[in-house]
Amino acid sequence: SQTIHQWPATLVQPVGSPLSLECTVEGTSNPNLYWYRQAAGRGLQLLFYSVGIGQISSEVPQNLSASRPQDRQFILSSKKLLLSDSGFYLCAWSTGSTDTQYFGPGTRLTVL
Amino acid sequence: AQSVTQPDIHITVSEGASLELRCNYSYGATPYLFWYVQSPGQGLQLLLKYFSGDTLVQGIKGFEAEFKRSQSSFNLRKPSVHWSDAAEYFCAVGAGTALIFGKGTTLSVSS
Numbered sequence: 387s388q389t390i391h392q393w394p395a396t397l398v399q400p401v402g403s404p405l406s407l408e409c410t411v412e413g414t415s416n417p418n419l420y421w422y423r424q425a426a427g428r429g430l431q432l433l434f435y436s437v438g439i440g441q442i443s444s445e446v447p448q449n450l451s452a453s454r455p456q457d458r459q460f461i462l463s464s465k466k467l468l469l470s471d472s473g474f475y476l477c478a479w480s481t482g483s484t485d486t487q488y489f490g491p492g493t494r495l496t497v498l
Numbered sequence: 499a500q501s502v503t504q505p506d507i508h509i510t511v512s513e514g515a516s517l518e519l520r521c522n523y524s525y526g527a528t529p530y531l532f533w534y535v536q537s538p539g540q541g542l543q544l545l546l547k548y549f550s551g552d553t554l555v556q557g558i559k560g561f562e563a564e565f566k567r568s569q570s571s572f573n574l575r576k577p578s579v580h581w582s583d584a585a586e587y588f589c590a591v592g593a594g595t596a597l598i599f600g601k602g603t604t605l606s607v608s609s
Contacts, residue, residue, distance in 0.1 A: 420596065428598040429601040430542075432596045435595055435596055443595070487597055488544065489541040489543075491540060491541045492602060494539070
């Protein structure tokens with residue numbers, strides 16, 4: 387069966403520091419991968435998605451970037467965090483663009 | 499533009515009472531529709547989905563949803579709510595590459 391992992395589970399970082407969040411999927415090949423951010427009362431906002439290694443599409447221009455160095459690994463990064471980057475970050479995978487998305491446990495990021 | 503509206507931000511239901519969470523969508527083509535549930539501090543779990551066929555869809559944990567094209571709605575129902583159903587519920591529409599989510603409805607269950 388397929389499993390999706392995210393780490394760390396929680397992170398507290400100062401403003402201006404770098405960020406790296408990792409997501410890995412097990413039990414499937416060539417998945418579509420997604421990064422969402424969830425802010426209180428605002429639902430889920432799609433940040434990036436990837437249909438293959440090295441293929442990244444950005445939905446919202448911002449302080450963040452994503453990379454997919456391996457088939458089942460998706461990384462969310464920032465060079466300098468802003469206060470507004472605080473939130474709950476969710477990674478998800480699917481087998482195709484219109485298929486069900488399955489979510490990881492999330493990372494709670496607090497920028498102070 | 500595609501969008502999902504969940505009109506109720508917060509609903510409180512007595513344990514054992516019935517539940518209906520509303521979802522309206524805006525999408526030009528035949529929609530793929532989903533309901534997810536999120537417990538505090540957790541990821542999202544899929545409750546059910548509609549792709550085509552029977553407009554009444556059964557999901558996990560005793561939930562069901564009915565797709566009504568004429569009303570652009572996909573309301574979630576449960577005949578008898580349990581205290582463990584307290585969570586946040588998200589409706590979503592599949593729009594090309596990604597899902598478009600509503601802002602969620604928080605369900606509280608009173609004893």
